[in-house]
Amino acid sequence: MAIKIKLLKHPELTWYEKLYLPQIVGGLMITLRHLIHFKPITIQYPEEVKELPPRYRGLHILPADDDGEIRCVACKLCEVACPTQAISIVAEPADDYGIERRPKVYNIDFMRCVFCGFCVEACPCDALRMGMKYELSSYNRAGLVHTKEVFFDPNVRSHAPRDNANFLYEMGKGEILDKPEEVENVKKLTGTYTSSGS
Numbered sequence: 001m002a003i004k005i006k007l008l009k010h011p012e013l014t015w016y017e018k019l020y021l022p023q024i025v026g027g028l029m030i031t032l033r034h035l036i037h038f039k040p041i042t043i044q045y046p047e048e049v050k051e052l053p054p055r056y057r058g059l060h061i062l063p064a065d066d067d068g069e070i071r072c073v074a075c076k077l078c079e080v081a082c083p084t085q086a087i088s089i090v091a092e093p094a095d096d097y098g099i100e101r102r103p104k105v106y107n108i109d110f111m112r113c114v115f116c117g118f119c120v121e122a123c124p125c126d127a128l129r130m131g132m133k134y135e136l137s138s139y140n141r142a143g144l145v146h147t148k149e150v151f152f153d154p155n156v157r158s159h160a161p162r163d164n165a166n167f168l169y170e171m172g173k174g175e176i177l178d179k180p181e182e183v184e185n186v187k188k189l190t191g192t193y194t195s196s197g198s
């Protein structure tokens with residue numbers, strides 16, 4: 001295929017433009033206008049707090065389920081998705097409704113985290129979200145490793161299902177099934193879910 005070449009001509013300056021003085025005066029006028037109509041854009045932090053956009057990616061939070069418990073099922077998908085290996089999870093068995101495991105340890109190392117949000121995207125059951133807090137300073141490195149006890153927020157509730165969200169989404173024909181009785185019906189239908197011990 002032939003390569004198309006487009007020749008661009010260097011613009012010729014008029015004698016007026018070659019003086020450069022009008023441009024300098026124009027620039028100074030803009031500076032003067034900013035001086036006269038001066039509006040401070042700095043914020044007197046921490047007395048004043050900046051309003052953040054709704055999709056701001058701050059420190060993580062673990063939302064609660066309807067019973068006020070941690071929703072996480074320790075599937076470790078967030079741990080795998082994290083590009084900086086900032087998340088470490090140790091699972092333990094759980095026999096609560098709809099879950100087999102829960103996190104015994106769930107740590108995020110904020111010395112490594114780049115706030116990309118991949119972990120939140122990877123979570124199949126809305127058990128991890130990016131919060132709005134950004135105050136992260138610490139006097140030592142250990143203080144930057146946050147445990148689940150630090151970022152669990154019982155005031156943030158989620159009603160998404162905790163077992164195989166995609167499957168339940170499909171079974172609900174576009175509606176996420178988020179009521180325990182609906183989920184139980186799907187389990188009976190498919191036979192793929194069995195309660196522990198049965």
Ligand code: SF4
Pocket residue numbers: 081082083084085086087108112113114115116117118119120
């Ligand atoms: S926000 Fe990104 S870097 Fe931070 S823990 Fe999640 S996946 Fe890892």
Ligand code: SF4
Pocket residue numbers: 071072073074075076077078079089122123124125126127128
């Ligand atoms: S992906 Fe969600 S449910 Fe799985 S371990 Fe991470 S936070 Fe918990």
